[in-house]
Amino acid sequence: MNVECIALPAANRLAREYQLGNPSALQFFAYHPYEMQAYRERLEWLQGRTGYNRERLTEGLYSYNKEIGNSQEALGQIELLKRPDTYVVIGGQQAGVLTGPLYTIHKAVHLIQAAKKLSAELNVNVVPVFWIAGEDHDIDEIDHLYWLADKETRLHKQRLPLPKKGRVSASSLALDAKACEQFLTQFFHGQIETEQTAAIRELLESTAAASGNVAEWFARLMAQLFGKHGLVLVESSLPFVRELEIPVFQKVIEHNETIADLLLKAADRIATAGYPLQLQIEAHQANLFLYEGTDRLLLERQKDRFINRRAAYSRDELLRLAAEQPERFSSNVVTRGLMQEHLFPTLAFIGGPGEVAYWAYYREVFELLGMRMPIVLPRMSITLLExxxxxxxxxxxxxxxxxxxxxxxxxxxxxxxxxxxxxxxxxxxxxxxxxxxxxxxxxxxxxxxxxxxxxxxxxxxxxxxxxxxxxxxxxxxxxxxxxxxxxxxxxxxxxxxxxxxLQERKLCFFSFANKYGLDLVDRLVEAPFAHDGTHQIFHI
Structure with missing residues (x-):
């Protein structure tokens, strides 16, 4: 397979210097992402840590992955997670229509390859886990796709009509069968007819018909594409996830002021080091969302009370609510990583440049809650070259x-x-x-x-x-x-x-699959990509 590596500067300067191993950027993280010794140190720390509810986690993962039609290979990986010598590499993305931009596919490929590589090098079981951020309520970011017809010079943008009243999460957005049918008809009308078209259309139509909401459609597609390579899927709003997250919700509520203070201090250090600030940190941020009905509303703190647009709660009320109704809570960009670390024995988190820059804020927050930030591994960046x-x-x-x-x-x-x-x-x-x-x-x-x-x-x-x-x-x-x-x-x-x-930030995978087949995913998974932060050119 023809893979070419080239050096491209990351759009985010902190992420770029972190990739290059610059000490001024590395200081904000717990480990160096490209040194094998860092993975050995991380593994040693994980081996000394207890508290993972592997039985409940694997039970929930197995049920969900079986329900979305994931393969036996992925279900076997879930079974491995019951064992204390099994760990994960994890990364995730919003539930974009037809899997969204290509970088979603690339992230899944990186997770699978990284898990295999680390399993061999550390002589332990490492499972690739894809975290579906199904609760994001910015529907305008996920309801469309871009594609380029064969030999055309104009980019096409196609939007799937979705009901967007209030601040409803993707996992709560019901799919309209007629709207999906029209959307797919329009998409295939713009594609050339190939030997692959019928199979791809059947895949998209059947997964849509079996899905109750946008996040489930995304999950079913990802399972069909990557399940045979052992990719385990989890969606953030699942009841068993909420149940397991209760202790973290409670700690975040209890230590809310301290967390905000640590984030503000981290922002000061990042700015002092000369990097642009990627997160807007305010002292009153509670770093949690709370559902009021179907609306996912941001919580803010006013002295010892927590408020959103519709209601106010004392700290004790919120703690009791977290214990009794955890399904009403949802993490934000700051606390999502804490949830992942609490649920999964995580060797590495794989994220894009923006995510790397976000995680520079979190090291001390992890430590406050008795955890250690995992290795933050920059996502592999790929261009498909015809x-x-x-x-x-x-x-x-x-x-x-x-x-x-x-x-x-x-x-x-x-x-x-x-x-x-x-x-x-x-x-x-x-x-x-x-x-x-x-x-x-x-x-x-x-x-x-x-x-x-x-x-x-x-x-x-x-x-x-x-x-x-x-x-x-x-x-x-x-x-x-x-x-x-x-x-x-x-x-x-x-x-x-x-x-x-870059191509991966706009174009959709399925326009390429229509020309080159669904086994393009298999070719990507098996490609000899370098895991060193360089940009990968995959010659189709």
Whole structure:
């Protein structure tokens, strides 16, 4: 398999310097992500820790994964979690429609590969776990997908209509069968018909029909794609998860002021080290959500009371509520990692650049609650490179690294070197003709009424400016329509740098699967990717 590694700077500076092992960034974390000794130290710490309810955890995981149709391989991995010598690597994502952007797929691939690698190197069982953030209520982030039709240069955005009243979580959003049918019909209408199309359509339609909500559809798709590789799925709102999280909810409530203070101090240290702040930390933040009916509402602290938009609670009331109705509570970006660490014996957490920057705040919070931050491993970043696209790039004398690192600058230089369009000469002649006819008229107007000189001159300038505007727009239109090289450049941009960002942040997996088959997932899982923070180019 053809995998190429290139160095790309992470968009987030703290994440970039953490990847590079810069001490100024490493100071905010408990371990170095690329040193094997760190994993041995983490394993030793986990081996000395008790308190995991493995029996209840595996019982809940088994029931959920069986219900969503996960494979026997994944169910076998869950059985391993009953044993004290079994650990996990964990990462997660929102429940995006049709699995969302490609980086969701890449994260799952990384989890599976990392689990296999660590199992072999540490001689223990390591299980890959994908945490579905099904409670996120920012539905606008998950209800759409982007795809690029074959040989097209225009990015398509397609949205699945979802009811979005209030602050309802994805795991509570019912799927409308007719809306799903129309959505999938529209999606496949934009894809070329291949030998793979029928099987992919059947997969998407059958999983949608079997799913009660958006998060479940996501889970069923991920199970079908990755279950045979042993990926275990868990969704954040499951009742057994809530039950197991009770002690953490209570500790967060009890130590709420101290947690806020630790986060503020961490923000000060991050800023002092010269890094931009990725989280907005306020002293009154409670770092928990509470359900009021179907709405997931943020809790804030006012002295010794906790409030949201609809209600107020004393600390004792909230502690009692956590014990009796844990399903009403939900973690936020700060406390989610604490929940994962409490539930799972975690060797490493795999996260994207933004998540890495968030976790820089959490080290002391983990320690306050008697835990230690796991190894934070930057997610593998991948670009899928099709052969036809590679030939287009080579035709311009470029490499894939040139495209991903400095394409806008190259494009600007390329455009500056192009020969003027023949229409330029015709527009120049038109300007000269207008000047020849109109200038004497301007002079005559000024002779008859000197006060109109400025108006006449301005009128002439506006006329010429309108001609220049028309020239620019028409030439651009003709170039886009007729110039083969311009279209090739646009195709490169749309495929590899859609809307100026990396491919994995926009494009959907299933448009690639429609061309190359669902076994593209298997090829990715088996690919010899480097786990060193470099960007991976997978040649399809």
């Amino acid at each position: 052969g036809a696209l590679q030939r287009l790039i080579a035709g311009f004398g470029l490499t894939i690294q040139d495209v991903l690192t400095d394409f806008p600058k190259w494009k600007q230089q390329w455009e500056a070197q192009q020969e003027p369009h023949p229409l330029h000469q015709q527009f120049a002649a038109a300007r000269e003709s207008i000047e020849a006819v109109y200038r004497p008229l301007v002079e005559e107007v000024a002779r008859l009424d000197g006060g109109l000189r400025n108006l006449a001159d301005k009128n002439a300038e506006l006329l010429l400016a309108q001609i220049a505007f028309l020239e620019t727009r028409l030439v651009r239109s003709l170039q886009q329509r007729e110039d083969v090289d311009h279209r090739r450049i646009q195709r490169i941009e749309a495929s590899l740098l859609p809307e100026g960002g």
